[in-house]
Amino acid sequence: MSAPIVDVNVNLSRWPLRRLRGDETAELAAMLRAAGVAEAWAGSFDGLLHKDIAGVNARLAAECRERGGGLLVPFGSVNPALPDWEEDLRRCAEEHRMAGIRLHPAYHGYKLEDPAFLKLLTLAAERRLVVELALAMEDERMMHPLLRVPAVDAAPLAAAVKETPGLRLVLLNALKGLRGEALARIVEAGEVYVEISMLEGAGCVGSLLKEVPASRVLFGSHAPLFYIESALLKLKESPLGEAELRAIREEHARRLSRRSP
Amino acid sequence: MEVWDLHCHLSGVPGRTPDERMARLIEHADRMGIARLCVFMGMEWSYDPSPEDLRRQNDDVLQALSHWHHRAFGFAYVSPRHLEASLDELKRCVRDGPMVGVKLWVAQRCSDRSVDPIVERAAELKALVFQHTWLKVTGNLPGESTPMDLADLAARHPGAPIVCGHTGGDWEVGVRAGRAHRSVSVDLGGGDPTAGFTEMAVRELGADRVVFGSDAGGRSFASQLAKVLGAAIPEDAKRRILSENLKGLLGPILSAKGVRL
Ligand SMILES: [Zn+2]
Numbered sequence: 001m002s003a004p005i006v007d008v009n010v011n012l013s014r015w016p017l018r019r020l021r022g023d024e025t026a027e028l029a030a031m032l033r034a035a036g037v038a039e040a041w042a043g044s045f046d047g048l049l050h051k052d053i054a055g056v057n058a059r060l061a062a063e064c065r066e067r068g069g070g071l072l073v074p075f076g077s078v079n080p081a082l083p084d085w086e087e088d089l090r091r092c093a094e095e096h097r098m099a100g101i102r103l104h105p106a107y108h109g110y111k112l113e114d115p116a117f118l119k120l121l122t123l124a125a126e127r128r129l130v131v132e133l134a135l136a137m138e139d140e141r142m143m144h145p146l147l148r149v150p151a152v153d154a155a156p157l158a159a160a161v162k163e164t165p166g167l168r169l170v171l172l173n174a175l176k177g178l179r180g181e182a183l184a185r186i187v188e189a190g191e192v193y194v195e196i197s198m199l200e201g202a203g204c205v206g207s208l209l210k211e212v213p214a215s216r217v218l219f220g221s222h223a224p225l226f227y228i229e230s231a232l233l234k235l236k237e238s239p240l241g242e243a244e245l246r247a248i249r250e251e252h253a254r255r256l257s258r259r260s261p
Numbered sequence: 262m263e264v265w266d267l268h269c270h271l272s273g274v275p276g277r278t279p280d281e282r283m284a285r286l287i288e289h290a291d292r293m294g295i296a297r298l299c300v301f302m303g304m305e306w307s308y309d310p311s312p313e314d315l316r317r318q319n320d321d322v323l324q325a326l327s328h329w330h331h332r333a334f335g336f337a338y339v340s341p342r343h344l345e346a347s348l349d350e351l352k353r354c355v356r357d358g359p360m361v362g363v364k365l366w367v368a369q370r371c372s373d374r375s376v377d378p379i380v381e382r383a384a385e386l387k388a389l390v391f392q393h394t395w396l397k398v399t400g401n402l403p404g405e406s407t408p409m410d411l412a413d414l415a416a417r418h419p420g421a422p423i424v425c426g427h428t429g430g431d432w433e434v435g436v437r438a439g440r441a442h443r444s445v446s447v448d449l450g451g452g453d454p455t456a457g458f459t460e461m462a463v464r465e466l467g468a469d470r471v472v473f474g475s476d477a478g479g480r481s482f483a484s485q486l487a488k489v490l491g492a493a494i495p496e497d498a499k500r501r502i503l504s505e506n507l508k509g510l511l512g513p514i515l516s517a518k519g520v521r522l
Contacts, residue, residue, distance in 0.1 A: 018433075020456050021493055139453050141397040142431050148398060198453070202274050202289040202478040223456075227491030230454035233483030237292055 003246060004038030006253035007231075008132070009172050009195050009220030012063055012072075013046045017144055022224030029069035035221075035228045038250070039071050039257070041132065043102035047077025048137065053088050061096040073257060075100045075132055078124075079108040080116035086123065093127045099257045100130030100170075106137070106149040113156040118163070125166040130256055133157075134172040136198070137225070154178050154186060161189035168193075168256060173222060175199040180211060187212050193252065195220025196231055205248070206238030214247040262496075264486070265297040265504040266290065267391070267424065268450040268474025269333075271304055271325055279304060283325035286478060287332060293482040296504070299474075300325060301336035301364040301391070308402060309368045312346030315339060319354050326359060334511065336362035336391055341375040342404075348382055355388050361514045362389035367402045372410035377417060384421040387514040391448070392423060395430035408438035415442035422510055424472065427451040432458050436465050443470075446506065450474030454484045459492035459502070468498035472506045 010032065012025050022028035023045075032040050042064055046056040057076035064072040076092035078085055078101050092098045101124060103117075110117055124131045135152045143149065154174065161167060169192045171178070176198040178186075186192055197220040199208055208217060221231040235245060269286060276282035283300070290298055303318030310318065315338055322335045337354040339347035354360040363383045369375055371392050383390050392414065396407045406414075408429030415423050421444060428447040429435020432455075439445035447462055447470060462471045475485035489502050508522070515522070 018457060022456070138455070141395070141399050142452070142455075143398050145398050200480050200484060202286060202480075202482055204481045204483075225456060227454045227456050227487040229487035229491035230481075230484040233293065233487055233490070234481055237289055237481060237483040239292070 003249055005036050005219050006250045006257070007032060007037045007040040007221050007223070008170055008218045008253050009197050010040045010072075010223045011043050011045045011225065012060060013044045015045050015225055016049060016147070020224040025063045025067035025072070026069065028224055029067065029071055031228060032071060032223065033069060035232060037071065039073060039254070041075050041100070041257070042068070042072045043075045043077060043132070043134075047102060048104055048107040051082070053077050053079055053082065054091065057088065057092060057096060061098070074098050075102045075130075077102050077104065078120060079104075080114070080120045081108050081110050085116075085120070089120065089123055089127070093129055098129065100132055103131065103133045104137075105133070105152050106135070111156070112153065112160060118160055121160060121164045121167055121169075125164050125168070128166075130168050130170060132170045132172050135174040135178065136176070137173060151177070155182065157186045158189040161186065161192055164190070167191065170195065170218065170256075172220060173198045175208065184211055187216050192216065193218050193256070196234055196248070197222035197226055199234065203238045205234050205240065209244065214244040215252055217248050218253050219249050262500055263504045264293075264295045264473065265507045266295050266475050266477070266482070267299050267472050267507050268426070268448055268476050269298045269300045270302050270476070270478060271300065271321055272302070272306065273478030273480070279321040279325035280328065282478070283329060283333070287329065289477065289482055293486060295482060296332070298333045299336055299362065300333050301362070302338050302366070309342060309404065310338070310340055312343045315343065315346060315350055319350055322360075323354065323358065330359065334362070335360040336364040336389070338364045338366070339379055340368040341365070341373065341379060342368045344375065344378060347379050351379070351382050351386060351388070355386050359518075360388070361511055361518070362391055365390070365392045367393060367405040369404045370410045371406045371414040376414065380414065380418050380421055380423075384418065387517055389510050389514070390421060390423045391426055393426040394435065395427055396434055397430065408435035411445065412438045412442055415439065415445045419444055422446065424448050424510075427476070428458070428462060433461065436462050440465055446470045446472050446510065448472055448474040449488050449502070450485050451476030451480055454487045454491070456491070459488050460494060463492070463494050463498055468494065468501045469506060471502045472510070473503050
């Protein structure tokens with residue numbers, strides 16, 4: 001494979017339930033580089049359950065800078081259910097100079113029609129931050145019995161996107177359940193992108209492109225929780241044209257991160 | 262490296278007929294370098310199939326196989342809730358037909374003795390027994406086997422090679438559940454490409470008891486192959502998992518049928 005890849009869906013630190021190859025930053029960066037990834041948008045697993053989100057984001061920024069091998073781009077977590085979350089957003093933008101933020105409604109316990117969430121989208125859009133919204137992290141059938149989080153209802157997103165001018169939204173781990181009409185409605189509502197880590201089915205990328213234009217489909221691996229080879233091989237499984245491949249592998253993700261602060 | 266896929270279906274790919282769907286599966290398999298596919302269950306599924314359902318679904322598979330005997334094998338779909346019909350299907354599809362295995366799904370848990378005559382007959386015919394299993398924190402279907410049910414089945418039939426479908430879904434539990442039973446192999450297919458899955462299966466069971474299956478068309482060949490190609494295991498272990506183990510499991514019935522590879 002020639003052209004470099006922008007992976008919009010990786011995480012640093014520890015998955016709470018398992019040690020993973022690549023849960024040390026330098027190791028993950030090396031794995032990504034070996035897979036042909038030139039830039040990876042990194043959230044932190046700590047952002048799921050830690051209440052000290054400010055600490056999580058400061059560590060994330062430092063890890064990417066010091067051990068990211070020049071390819072990790074930090075995306076800080078913001079939890080609009082915590083008091084003074086606006087300060088976390090400000091630090092992500094002004095102190096850490098991040099390109100975007102990560103949201104985890106399933107783990108932070110709010111719905112996508114919640115006024116605080118809508119306000120967060122607006123403030124992020126004003127700051128030109130890319131918003132990455134993770135709809136899931138793992139198959140709900142596999143969750144630890146004492147750590148079950150509810151599925152996120154994505155339906156309110158179409159209206160939320162329409163009401164937030166300038167919003168650039170990337171849906172992470174969304175495509176296992178969200179397909180067809182329901183997906184098209186959200187993507188058409190504004191500047192909304194999806195990534196392929198949880199996309200399934202024989203020839204799945206080809207079928208996705210019948211529902212969503214290639215300009216809205218990004219490469220996401222969900223590494224290190226998923227084998228990075230999964231997303232890589234999906235690009236081979238479907239017959240894709242050069243332009244489609246370039247669009248998914250890097251073109252639109254690069255355009256997104258370049259337009260950020 | 263040669264790849265044989267233990268676990269494919271005629272579902273999850275477009276096509277109005279078994280032939281059309283089979284052609285689509287083969288197309289994607291070709292792109293992923295998969296040489297042989299095991300196919301089971303028909304165009305339309307039901308949790309508790311009637312005898313007519315079973316026959317119709319096996320007919321779909323026989324039709325799908327008819328142009329692809331050099332690439333695909335069939336497993337007869339049966340149900341302990343219809344013993345006579347199931348034994349008749351074994352006669353029709355395996356003894357007198359081209360099929361080489363037996364598929365048990367979610368009609369009846371395999372801890373129930375009603376499945377015993379089917380497994381005994383399968384063993385006589387040297388047909389490989391594939392039992393779906395899943396341990397769901399969200400709750401199993403009434404007739405859906407857990408990997409612990411499968412261990413119970415294996416203990417009752419120590420001489421019959423049995424495949425634990427999906428490694429129990431919740432594979433960290435599934436691997437342990439079948440570990441003590443040497444006749445149990447695990448199928449890697451059908452779950453997310455969660456990193457560490459294959460490494461743990463190889464560590465606990467040995468590479469000889471781990472078999473690549475995709476569960477395509479519902480799953481992507483790519484995401485499932487990634488579990489093997491992305492695993493930190495020796496090349497030799499990958500070779501066994503990707504084809505040699507399945508060749509070994511099917512060896513007795515293939516040579517009894519005079520199938521030359
Ligand atoms: Zn299956």
